[in-house]
Amino acid sequence: MDNQEEVLRNDELLAALEAFREEQNPANEQAFVQGLVEAVFVAPVNFTEAPIIKENGDVEIPEGSEMRLLTFEMENGHSVFPIFTDLDAFNAGPIDSEDPVHPWAMSLADYLPLLQNDDSENIEGLALNPFTNGMPITRDNLAYIAGMVAAQEGDGDAEMQIASAEDIIPTPLRYELIGLADDAMGAVEHMHLLWLTNGATNAANYLLVVDGPDKDAFQELYPRFAKAFEEKAGEEGSAVDIVAAADFDVDLSEFTSLYDRNL
Template sequence: MDKFKEHNEKLLQSIDILMEYPSIESERNVYLELENAVFLMPVVIENKEDMTILEGRVVRVTPGSNLRVAQFNDEEGASLYPAFTSMDEVDKWEVDLEQNDIYLLEMDMHSYMEMLSENESADGFVIDPFHYNLVIRNRQLARYQEILQEEKDREMLRNPMSRMMDELRDHPSAELEEKIYNAFASFRFLMPVIIPNEEDVESVTEEQVATIKEDGEMQVIPLENESGEKVFPAFTDLYEVNKAGIDLAAKEHYLIEMTFERFEALIETSEGVNGFAINPFTHNVVIEAPQFAHYHELLLEEEQRQEKARLAAEEEAIENLEDAEAYQIKKDAHNEELEKVLSKEMDAQGNVHRAYLLEKEYLDKTHYLVVMDKERDGKSILGDLRDAAYPVLPDKESLEFLSYTEPEAQEYVKDVTPFYEKSQKRGIFGLFKGKK
């Protein structure tokens, strides 16, 4: 297959849809596909040293090279640059390239826009003039750029499933495929349908997503690939639906939500349909009927995994409850001892008043706060603080000194009213943390 035709396959599909079903949306889709397209433009190159031959008569040239570009005229005499999408389309020109010393320059949309900005005599370019003859004029380029910007904005809102499909297309892996299959269990696709009888529509949203009555009738038109196999379309979001060029404003045309299970049931009752294609105009990931069993296996494994995780969480909750009860017993006993300590006035070198226990975290991360009457320099008060905290724990060395600056200590106690009130009356705090 011609590599240029293969590269431009999505553009060609979008142009086919535009030609058969002209609409604002189908035109928009062509503009979007132009961004990634590669064209061939016939040129005569004055200095052959400026060019690099890629394949046959296809070349690239050094920027600023002196070129003569073949131009076509439309019915009104306007000059247009030709943009061929494949070698097959170039052949339809019926010009002997070698005899006329013509080469084919690889071009993209930005290259054409740059040329048009430098040549006021050209009115645009024409895609495949001997087939589609699709003209993109200068005045349309502003709209093209607007659509690209809109697309970037919409890209931020695309469905997560669509992003996963992007990743699967660009970086296929069994792990990602399994992840997508597991996501099917809770995912809702959009499928275009025709509902001939309006009374069969129970409700419909602004986006034309309909809910059909239980006994309502609908028609689904499957897609057919090059091999003649039929599949139902499954779109992840409205962004993907729009690429199909379907006019949802037309009478009887709607979208309905579909789950994996609904597709499975629909395919079982639809003769000749072998699966469904996810985003057929972007990703075209086909899930065929033989794969359904594999999906159910993955779904069962996921359910078993979730059940195992649920049971483990329950066991952990029970253990935490038992730990919490044991902790409360330990805490009550500890506080009882602390009350005995705090019931006595402590006078370490005549400066330390009290050692207060401040529970901030669980078990071994208990904090001890020492409140002092007056300021001293850090070195001299540190010993006082350790002495003051000593009665709380049997070993002074098990305490880690954290801070003796007022702002830092207040940060620990500001949400505990009694300590915070005392902080307004005392000048220095010492904060310790019990080590394991």
């Protein structure tokens, strides 16, 4: 990888993708979306001047060299950005280009601004592993993910509106979430349930913010939390994003707490 020291694998994302394919439910969707957000992908790129490989293996990009992301053309004449979870998937098929193709590490966040430009109307989204176990990621999917990321980062310029879900949470869902937190034996210390609304599209969903002493421990509960929304969310719908409080750059003190273990 020209700009990545470690070999990319993204095994957790691939496992989440396989689970989502087998059963498309909110829990598996949440795991897959979170995997996309956290992943680093292999992108095919060209350079106007070829990178220089030094004796120690480091890569030097010549001054003034420009990087160009490659796209794949679809049958309807539109295009997608191909992204790959690893070099095996990257090398599984031919990438047509007049210039040498280089693998380059890119995150989903790197693509979001590219798809918001006026000159990107012809780009329909991303194609994950198009040569093997592929999955299309449409512009609508990316808009949803962008809203989720903006909410996690507390982006004040974003069109996502954040409110407490205290007044709309169904009682069965409330007790189910509290019960799951209690059963976790200290893994969960605090939870806030919020309501996200996209000001541009009016699409809305729950956001569950979880905190505890061991992030890995309470993240293992995410599928069970998502299952609770699937079964007990009621008329507001079961769509939910679940994030760690440490990754959610918003002052939670202004929102009513759903669960506090210390009380």
